[in-house]
Amino acid sequence: MKLTLRIWRQRDADSAGAMTTYEVDGISEDMSFLEMLDHLNEELILAGDEPVAFDHDCREGICGACGMVINGQAHGPERTTTCQLHMRHFRDGDVIDVEPWRAAAFPVVKDLVVDRSAFDRIIGAGGYVSVPTGAAPEAHATPVPKEAADLAFEHAECIGCGACVAACPNGSAMLFTSAKVVHLNVLPQGAPERESRVLGMVSAMDEQGFGGCTNTGECAVACPKGIPLSAIGTMNREYLRASVKRR
Amino acid sequence: MALATRTERSPSLIGFVWHSTVGKKAVMAVTGLVMLAYLVAHMLGNLKIFFGAGEFNAYAHWLRTLGGPVLHHEWFLWIVRAVLAASVVLHGVAAYQLSRRDLAARPARYERRRARTSYATRTMRWGGVVLGLFLVWHLLDLTTLTVNPNAQQGHPYENLVASFGRWYVNVVYIVAMLALGLHIRHGFWSAAQTLGANSPRRDRAFKATADGLAALLTLGFVAVPIGVMTGIVS
Ligand code: HEM
Ligand code: FES
Numbered sequence: 001m002k003l004t005l006r007i008w009r010q011r012d013a014d015s016a017g018a019m020t021t022y023e024v025d026g027i028s029e030d031m032s033f034l035e036m037l038d039h040l041n042e043e044l045i046l047a048g049d050e051p052v053a054f055d056h057d058c059r060e061g062i063c064g065a066c067g068m069v070i071n072g073q074a075h076g077p078e079r080t081t082t083c084q085l086h087m088r089h090f091r092d093g094d095v096i097d098v099e100p101w102r103a104a105a106f107p108v109v110k111d112l113v114v115d116r117s118a119f120d121r122i123i124g125a126g127g128y129v130s131v132p133t134g135a136a137p138e139a140h141a142t143p144v145p146k147e148a149a150d151l152a153f154e155h156a157e158c159i160g161c162g163a164c165v166a167a168c169p170n171g172s173a174m175l176f177t178s179a180k181v182v183h184l185n186v187l188p189q190g191a192p193e194r195e196s197r198v199l200g201m202v203s204a205m206d207e208q209g210f211g212g213c214t215n216t217g218e219c220a221v222a223c224p225k226g227i228p229l230s231a232i233g234t235m236n237r238e239y240l241r242a243s244v245k246r247r
Numbered sequence: 248m249a250l251a252t253r254t255e256r257s258p259s260l261i262g263f264v265w266h267s268t269v270g271k272k273a274v275m276a277v278t279g280l281v282m283l284a285y286l287v288a289h290m291l292g293n294l295k296i297f298f299g300a301g302e303f304n305a306y307a308h309w310l311r312t313l314g315g316p317v318l319h320h321e322w323f324l325w326i327v328r329a330v331l332a333a334s335v336v337l338h339g340v341a342a343y344q345l346s347r348r349d350l351a352a353r354p355a356r357y358e359r360r361r362a363r364t365s366y367a368t369r370t371m372r373w374g375g376v377v378l379g380l381f382l383v384w385h386l387l388d389l390t391t392l393t394v395n396p397n398a399q400q401g402h403p404y405e406n407l408v409a410s411f412g413r414w415y416v417n418v419v420y421i422v423a424m425l426a427l428g429l430h431i432r433h434g435f436w437s438a439a440q441t442l443g444a445n446s447p448r449r450d451r452a453f454k455a456t457a458d459g460l461a462a463l464l465t466l467g468f469v470a471v472p473i474g475v476m477t478g479i480v481s
Contacts, residue, residue, distance in 0.1 A: 006358070019358065072359035102355045171352035172268075202269050211352030212268035212345045214371065215437040216364045229440075230447045237443020239269045243260060 001027040001087060004095040005040065007052055010108050017108065019097070029088035033076060034059060034066060036087055037098075053111040059083040061224070064159030067166065068112045069099040074163035074222040081161060081224045101162050103171035105209045116162050118208035119176060125204035126197035127180040129189045148186045155183035157225040167222035170211030175219035177205050178235035179227045185238055195242035202239055268345060269441075275341040276438035278334035283431060283460070285331060290467035296480055297470075300404040307403045339379060346372055367433040367461075374426045381423035388416075411475035420472050428465035432457050 002025045010017025024040050031039070034056055041051035057065040061084040070076035076085045090096065098112065106114040144152075157179075164175035181198050184190035190197065213232055220229040257263070264270030292310075295303045314323035367374075384394070388410055392398040397409035410416055435457035439445040445453055474480040 069357055072357045072361065097358045099357055102353065102357060104352045104354055169353060170349035172349070202267055206268050209352060211349035212272055213441075214345075214349065214368070215433070215440050216368050218363060221363060228447065230445065230450070233440045233443055233445040235443075236269055236273070236441055239267075240264075240273060240443060243264050243270065246257065246263065 001025075001029060001090070001092045003027055003036075003090065003093070006095065006097045007111070008099045008108075009052070009111055010100075012110055013107055017111075019099075027087055029086065031087045032059070032083055033070065033085040033087065034083050053109075053113050055113050056083060062159060064161035067101055067114075067116075067161045067163055069097075069101065069166055071097050074101070074166040075161075075224050079224060079226065081159075084224075101166035103162075103165045103168075103210070105171060105173070106162060106165060114162070116160070118210070119160050119162065119173070121208060122173065122177055122201050122204045123180065126193060126200035127184065129184060129187075130193065131189070142188050144188060148188075151186045152183050155179045155186075155227060155231055158183070158223075158227050159225060161224065163222045163224060164219035164227075165210065167218040168211065169216060169218065170214060172213050172219070173205050173208070173210040174213040174232045174235070175223060175227055175229075177201050178231035181235045181238060182231045194238070195245055198235060198238040198242050199246070202235075268348065271341045271345055272441045275338055275345070276441040278338040278341075279434055280438055281330065281334045282338065283435065285327070286427075286464055287460070290464055293471050294467060296404065296407065297474060303404040304402060308401075335379075335382065339375075342372070342375055365433065367429040370426075370429055371433055371437075374430045377423060377426045378430060381419070381426075384419070385423075407471070408475055408480060411472045417472040417476055421469055424465050424468045427468070428461040431464060432461040435460055 002023070005022045005024060006019045007022060008017050009020045022040060022044075024036070024043070027036050027039065034054070037052060037054060044051045054068060055065040057063040059066070061081045064081070066082040067075065068082055070082070070085075075082050077089055078085055100106075100108050100112045101114045101116075103114075105118040106116055109115050155178075158176060160176060162176070165171055165173050168174075181201060184197060185194050215229075215232070217229050220227065258266075261274070264273060292306060295306050311321045311324055314326075318326075387393040388395050389403070389406060392400070392406060395406050395410055396412070397406045399405055411420070436445075436453050439449075439453040471480070
């Protein structure tokens with residue numbers, strides 16, 4: 001396959017960036033999107049140019065590092081991560097636009113790499129359960145109803161990639177935050193911090209400069225893990241309940 | 248060690264909630280639903296126009312006596328007006344503040360971007376502005392009678408027929424009611440989501456109710472200028 005790539009190049013956080021056009025040839029349809037970029041980078045290095053910087057780690061769709069916007073869609077045309085997107089979803093001769101996540105809370109570090117540490121600060125404000133240290137407790141000491149376990153698992157699938165923020169017209173982190181809140185709030189282990197968790201995480205989310213939710217649903221369409229839009233409704237309910245109970 | 252005693256007062260629920268994006272949106276949802284409930288009653292009352300001047304004017308008069316003898320003449324009406332005014336202001340201020348924040352949170356656009364949301368969802372902000380402007384004109388026309396061609400206090404039927412006798416008034420009115428329908432179509436479902444009343448099981452029912460309310464309000468309100476235009480009401 002022969003492709004024309006238009007890639008966002010930006011030297012560092014303080015420089016202005018621009019879309020730059022590259023031609024690549026010899027792309028196999030079995031390559032992943034990241035392998036295609038590796039191929040481009042090898043050519044750039046041989047030519048003495050600066051390779052395109054992009055984030056990646058596991059390359060198996062579980063770490064959430066590899067986010068980029070491909071032809072206006074977070075992680076490209078399939079519901080998966082960029083590392084698991086294969087070139088067979090493109091056609092010979094295609095022009096492909098590749099851009100970093102765009103959100104005020106995710107500043108560009110270089111080229112396609114953005115700083116997603118705002119997510120870590122949201123997690124730090126309540127995305128955990130407090131457990132005593134020591135030997136692992138007996139597995140049946142805390143029974144978890146089947147529905148709660150399923151619901152928690154569905155929301156625990158979030159890998160924190162940031163596609164929801166990138167796809168949202170308001171740069172909102174509501175789907176990410178609500179996935180974490182629902183995951184922990186439905187479990188008995190999360191119950192002691194049920195109120196402080198949602199209040200703390202929402203307030204951290206606002207402090208990081210994410211936008212608000214207008215219920216457009218773009219986030220849930222973009223999510224590679226299929227976190228449902230209903231998570232946001234549930235978090236809103238948890239938030240209002242906790243606000244009333246606050247004192 | 249003595250425990251710290253709590254001396255500072257924590258803010259009221261509304262005050263607390265107003266300072267977060269989630270809470271401010273909830274204020275928007277509640278005030279939106281208050282306005283929506285009022286509009287359903289308003290639309291039903293308007294349809295009395297089809298039963299003649301006598302019945303319509305008597306209805307308008309009755310509205311002023313509602314709540315009596317506990318409430319003095321027109322007090323009920325003024326309470327409704329106060330609640331609605333507060334709702335419009337809170338709804339508008341919340342919409343403005345949240346929109347400013349939302350636009351700042353997404354400073355750059357993508358090269359290629361196709362809209363994947365419905366028309367109603369994409370027009371909430373400008374549609375809201377259209378509704379706000381319409382509201383100002385509507386009050387000047389039929390409540391204060393400032394811009395009404397007939398302007399006779401106590402004769403709402405005649406004032407209304409005179410106003411809708413002008414083609415451009417009908418156009419403005421019908422466009423505004425279409426904007427209202429779109430706003431409700433997304434707004435009602437959105438409010439269910441914002442207030443946490445929605446769930447995967449109820450989602451379809453809320454969407455269907457939103458569509459139903461939007462169609463009902465738009466058709467019900469638009470029936471009046473159409474009635475005047477076609478001479479059914481004169
Ligand atoms: C006149 C009657 C109006 C009614 C019945 C109404 C109703 C509603 C409702 C029920 C919502 C949903 C709240 C939510 O998203 O949770 C809403 C949202 C909204 N309204 Fe209104 N509204 C009215 C007027 C206005 C006006 C005058 C403005 C603008 C100044 C406005 C701007 C908005 C905006 C921007 C949203 C947010 C939409 C979103 O984020 O999805 N509305 N409205
Ligand atoms: S590199 Fe880990 S999810 Fe893509």
